[in-house]
Amino acid sequence: MTIDPLALVALFAEYGALLDAGRYDDWLTLFAAECRYTIMPRENYERGLPAALIFCDGRAMLEDRVQALREANKYNIHSDRHVIGLPRIVAERADGALSVEAPFAVFQTDQEGETRLFATGLYRNRLTARGGSELRIAEALVLLDTAAVPTLLATPL
Amino acid sequence: MIDATIWPARDYSRVPYRLYHDRELYEREQERIFRGPVWHYLALEAEIPEPGDFRAARVGDTPVVVNRDRDGEIRAFVNRCAHRGALVRRELSGNANEHICIYHQWCYGLDGRLMAIPFRRGVRGKGGLDRDFDMGSHGLRPLRVAAVNGAIFGTLAQDAEPLDTFLGATILAEISRVLHRPVRVLGYTRQRIRANWKLYAENTRDNYHASLLHEFLVTFGLDRATQVGGVRMDARHRHNITWAEADSDTAEAARSAYNGANIRNDYLTLRAPELVEFRREREDNLSLIITSIFPSVVFAVISNSLAIRQIRPRGVDEVEVHQTLLGYEDDTPDMALHRLHQANLVGPAGLVSMEDGEAIELAHRASRPDRDRTTVIELGGAGVISDRDYRVNDVPLRGFWSYYAELLGIEPPDAVR
Ligand SMILES: [Fe+2]
Numbered sequence: 001m002t003i004d005p006l007a008l009v010a011l012f013a014e015y016g017a018l019l020d021a022g023r024y025d026d027w028l029t030l031f032a033a034e035c036r037y038t039i040m041p042r043e044n045y046e047r048g049l050p051a052a053l054i055f056c057d058g059r060a061m062l063e064d065r066v067q068a069l070r071e072a073n074k075y076n077i078h079s080d081r082h083v084i085g086l087p088r089i090v091a092e093r094a095d096g097a098l099s100v101e102a103p104f105a106v107f108q109t110d111q112e113g114e115t116r117l118f119a120t121g122l123y124r125n126r127l128t129a130r131g132g133s134e135l136r137i138a139e140a141l142v143l144l145d146t147a148a149v150p151t152l153l154a155t156p157l
Numbered sequence: 158m159i160d161a162t163i164w165p166a167r168d169y170s171r172v173p174y175r176l177y178h179d180r181e182l183y184e185r186e187q188e189r190i191f192r193g194p195v196w197h198y199l200a201l202e203a204e205i206p207e208p209g210d211f212r213a214a215r216v217g218d219t220p221v222v223v224n225r226d227r228d229g230e231i232r233a234f235v236n237r238c239a240h241r242g243a244l245v246r247r248e249l250s251g252n253a254n255e256h257i258c259i260y261h262q263w264c265y266g267l268d269g270r271l272m273a274i275p276f277r278r279g280v281r282g283k284g285g286l287d288r289d290f291d292m293g294s295h296g297l298r299p300l301r302v303a304a305v306n307g308a309i310f311g312t313l314a315q316d317a318e319p320l321d322t323f324l325g326a327t328i329l330a331e332i333s334r335v336l337h338r339p340v341r342v343l344g345y346t347r348q349r350i351r352a353n354w355k356l357y358a359e360n361t362r363d364n365y366h367a368s369l370l371h372e373f374l375v376t377f378g379l380d381r382a383t384q385v386g387g388v389r390m391d392a393r394h395r396h397n398i399t400w401a402e403a404d405s406d407t408a409e410a411a412r413s414a415y416n417g418a419n420i421r422n423d424y425l426t427l428r429a430p431e432l433v434e435f436r437r438e439r440e441d442n443l444s445l446i447i448t449s450i451f452p453s454v455v456f457a458v459i460s461n462s463l464a465i466r467q468i469r470p471r472g473v474d475e476v477e478v479h480q481t482l483l484g485y486e487d488d489t490p491d492m493a494l495h496r497l498h499q500a501n502l503v504g505p506a507g508l509v510s511m512e513d514g515e516a517i518e519l520a521h522r523a524s525r526p527d528r529d530r531t532t533v534i535e536l537g538g539a540g541v542i543s544d545r546d547y548r549v550n551d552v553p554l555r556g557f558w559s560y561y562a563e564l565l566g567i568e569p570p571d572a573v574r
Contacts, residue, residue: 051344060428152514153506
């Protein structure tokens with residue numbers, strides 16, 4: 001099966017736009033029914049250390065994260081801006097699963113209009129395209145260059 | 158210049174905002190606390206298991222390298238070349254036979270001794286060092302080191318009391334209990350908070366804020382002020398253990414207490430309850446044990462997550478919180494996975510800890526302009542500083558300030574200790 005590169009670009013564009021709009025429930029629909037979402041400092045990843053900043057091991061944990069963000073957690077009042085680079089297909093399997101990568105930068109802006117670079121990193125995702133239908137994220141591994149998190153990490157990358 | 162007249166109350170129930178913002182005071186803290194007669198956590202023996210293994214550490218602003226020498230001894234040095242003051246070991250961790258400064262390639266052994274200097278006798282008989290240059294007195298400056306169950310501490314002060322006395326029996330027993338089996342490092346997290354380091358040190362001693370700021374705890378009915386818990390300090394009240402016992406209250410008691418305080422409690426459920434499932438693994442049933450050691454390290458047991466947090470000042474207006482996440486070497490695969498799940502609770506993105514970064518930034522920002530005004534530290538009452546067997550208190554903050562004032566030589570007359 002050949003993947004339409006534009007569909008891949010569109011998926012990442014949608015991903016960033018939904019997060020920046022704070023539409024976290026809609027963002028969840030980009031994930032497959034069975035999925036994982038991990039934000040890991042690159043310094044851990046490169047040393048083979050398993051601990052992450054956020055480790056949603058299954059859809060239930062990812063939904064809990066979003067619910068906690070909405071209902072319970074308090075964090076710095078800000079907006080996010082994802083700037084996602086061009087994705088690259090790393091591997092394509094016969095069953096339609098894809099390994100893809102894309103670099104990103106996320107800027108945060110506070111209420112005074114001051115913007116700071118919050119993070120840079122690399123998405124290393126596994127995608128599924130069931131029966132040639134829409135692409136969905138089965139696994140998102142967000143490798144974080146900016147291991148020294150400025151203030152705190154609440155809204156997803 | 159800040160002196161003993163700074164304190165409006167001799168029980169430290171009022172702390173002037175100036176103490177979080179004064180640049181001259183920051184320098185004095187570096188001298189009297191970080192380079193003073195106090196022990197600082199450096200690393201775990203498990204992080205440098207083999208001869209030649211090294212790790213970078215910090216003691217306040219001072220860069221330190223800790224390594225295991227050829228004989229297996231743990232040694233620590235100021236990471237600064239005796240020649241031009243440059244950082245010698247640039248990597249954060251690794252293995253090496255010696256430490257060589259890149260600037261002029263002065264070479265130090267794993268025991269810190271200066272071993273070799275390029276062109277020491279010059280070239281073709283010209284240049285180089287004088288014959289009487291003493292290699293022996295130009296090694297890396299050593300720290301005194303000592304360890305508790307594999308946790309390495311160091312001090313730059315040769316006159317510091319022994320580590321065991323510094324920690325005291327209560328704290329020693331708790332560290333030994335956390336590190337009672339060989340540990341494995343699961344990973345690291347770091348966080349840069351735009352606030353004075355002492356605001357973070359206070360935060361970890363503040364039992365009162367836990368279920369108020371960290372709403373995740375009450376929203377999902379997990380941890381609440383109605384649980385059996387309290388604070389326990391060393392004899393000098395400089396360190397503290399904040400503790401709470403699992404399943405020690407009833408849902409009804411919690412509901413009535415929180416509803417009385419107009420706080421919604423226990424109204425949502427998790428789809429992945431393993432995030433907060435507490436598996437008892439000690440003789441006691443404590444599900445929260447936050448051990449804050451003066452001035453800059455915290456051993457945090459939150460449910461089944463284990464972490465060592467280092468508080469690293471970065472000037473008067475910023476602090477790095479560096480977290481080492483741990484498991485035990487003999488954890489079953491299932492338990493190892495459980496700890497990775499529960500790592501979601503702690504750190505910069507922690508479901509029950511992310512708020513601390515925001516809260517102390519708010520305190521730092523708003524307190525700056527009005528330096529003669531003060532905080533109020535009076536939960537659990539003012540006056541005597543002592544252990545409490547209830548959770549709504551912030552008494553250990555006053556213990557922190559009491560020892561802080563002693564070290565800085567600014568104790569008020571008749572100070573409460
Ligand atoms: Fe907290």
